[in-house]
Amino acid sequence: AQSVTQLDSHVSVSEGTPVLLRCNYSSSYSPSLFWYVQHPNKGLQLLLKYTSAATLVKGINGFEAEFKKSETSFHLTKPSAHMSDAAEYFCVVSPTGANNLFFGTGTRLTVIP
């Protein structure tokens, strides 16, 4: 079975400080992993994806994530938060050979000026 656990439902950071959004997954085989962002009243946008290439994945807007198989983690980071980063972030897993995505419960990021 596959599942995704986002360890924090809400993260609050000051503008200019680092961002860390944590995600752990369980999957029977080597999965594909994604981070999507949802700004208020908007659809979801892909930030980055891991599909068994380099374990450190760079995405849009300065975000990156590292796939750690030994820890079954795929944490999302950004060195310096911007006000426009305030949004809901979803960690997503897709098992090998699957067509569908399994979403985590989301982490709401608040950026304090």
Next chain:
Amino acid sequence: DTAVSQTPKYLVTQMGNDKSIKCEQNLGHDTMYWYKQDSKKFLKIMFSYNNKELIINETVPNRFSPKSPDKAHLNLHINSLELGDSAVYFCASSETPGPYYEQYFGPGTRLTVT
């Protein structure tokens, strides 16, 4: 030139009614999806079509019936609406099925059943 569009954006209706949500993508993608996002922001896939054929059908009440007249459109019809159907419904598309292809999401349709 919106990539994935949905209509309507908001839908308020009473229990027992039948309603439809429409989705169109102009990306030339073969695969389209419907997701439901509940009040706790949890997103779950409902259906997926590839070239007008159903490929994913999760455990969804049969009051929900997707229809794909062509590969650019995937509509969702809901019969006998219930309070628990209140949610935001997202349409998405991808070039082809499978996890390696980015899914592009529409802006969502917020359905409220009273």
